[in-house]
Amino acid sequence: xxxxxxxxxxxxxxxxxxxxxxxxxxxxxxxxxxxxxxxxxxxxxxxxxxxxxxxxxxxxxxxxxxxxxxxxxxxxxxxxxxxxxxxxxxxxxxxxxxxxxxxxxxxxxxxxxxxxxxxxxxxxxxxxxxxxxxxxxxxxxxxxxxxxxxxxxxxxxxxxxxxxxxxxxxxxxxxxxxxxxxxxxxxxxxxxxxxxxxxxxxxxxxxxxxxxxxxxxxxxxxxxxxxxxxxxxxxxxxxxxxxxxxxxxxxxxxxxxxxxxxxxxxxxxxxxxxxxxxxxxxxxxxxxxxxxxxxxxxxxxxxxxxxxxxx
Numbered sequence: 263x264x265x266x267x268x269x270x271x272x273x274x275x276x277x278x279x280x281x282x283x284x285x286x287x288x289x290x291x292x293x294x295x296x297x298x299x300x301x302x303x304x305x306x307x308x309x310x311x312x313x314x315x316x317x318x319x320x321x322x323x324x325x326x327x328x329x330x331x332x333x334x335x336x337x338x339x340x341x342x343x344x345x346x347x348x349x350x351x352x353x354x355x356x357x358x359x360x361x362x363x364x365x366x367x368x369x370x371x372x373x374x375x376x377x378x379x380x381x382x383x384x385x386x387x388x389x390x391x392x393x394x395x396x397x398x399x400x401x402x403x404x405x406x407x408x409x410x411x412x413x414x415x416x417x418x419x420x421x422x423x424x425x426x427x428x429x430x431x432x433x434x435x436x437x438x439x440x441x442x443x444x445x446x447x448x449x450x451x452x453x454x455x456x457x458x459x460x461x462x463x464x465x466x467x468x469x470x471x472x473x474x475x476x477x478x479x480x481x482x483x484x485x486x487x488x489x490x491x492x493x494x495x496x497x498x499x500x501x502x503x504x505x506x507x508x509x510x511x512x513x514x515x516x517x518x519x520x521x522x523x524x525x526x527x528x529x530x531x532x533x534x535x536x537x538x539x540x541x542x543x544x545x546x547x548x549x550x551x552x553x554x555x556x557x558x559x560x561x562x563x564x565x566x567x568x569x570x571x572x573x
């Protein structure tokens with residue numbers, strides 16, 4: 263199996279900087295496994311890497327789509343596999359970087375995302391239920407037929423809740439059972455999986471500071487510009503943390519201070535969910551303490567462990 267390096271972990275833990283340093287050391291190129299940095303014009307709220315920060319290292323799946331385009335796990339997998347092969351053809355090492363665990367697993371295990379037939383009428387019906395009766399009601403519908411999926415999928419992730427209900431209606435199979443079968447697949451690559459982490463208090467402090475920096479850099483102006491370009495507030499891209507809250511501020515539903523506090527809170531909760539996922543879903547991960555935020559030091563450790571594994 264060909265080598266594939268994964269650098270993951272919660273938001274704001276230093277994945278970007280350490281991945282650049284590692285890519286320079288091992289002749290690698292980077293594929294983003296982030297569900298938001300794929301969108302053009304959404305730079306500040308996604309903490310998107312800049313051209314200068316890339317330091318000449320090629321990056322893929324960044325600025326790939328416009329915010330009105332859907333980006334699903336199936337789309338991610340399709341593009342990522344193309345870019346992985348492109349990197350191999352150059353004689354380089356692909357490095358998958360990001361905190362979206364499901365996306366990463368879809369590559370490691372080459373999961374099957376053949377589209378199950380869609381039921382648009384049922385989808386509309388479920389969307390109506392969510393609007394009229396609330397997310398909790400819809401989530402309880404899922405819990406009644408697939409408790410494992412209800413535990414794994416947050417009630418506010420309406421798209422995934424609806425998809426799980428639709429999958430059950432169309433196939434008679436719980437989507438959680440389908441996912442278990444997919445996880446039993448053999449790995450498609452010889453992986454070196456690194457998870458960066460740090461003490462919870464320090465991580466939360468970094469998250470809060472990052473949000474303050476986003477506001478200083480012009481997050482409000484960025485969201486205003488997206489709306490002016492015609493991108494709808496209910497599009498998938500605009501549901502990202504940092505964007506939906508500023509949309510509500512611009513609509514007069516929140517004060518700016520309230521929007522900022524909600525962004526910080528929800529980002530902290532997101533980081534906690536990320537860590538929980540990696541602890542329970544990744545068996546052979548190498549956990550690295552990133553508290554000192556020394557990208558070169560982390561890259562040295564990752565290079566050593568990668569080369570030793572390759573030997």
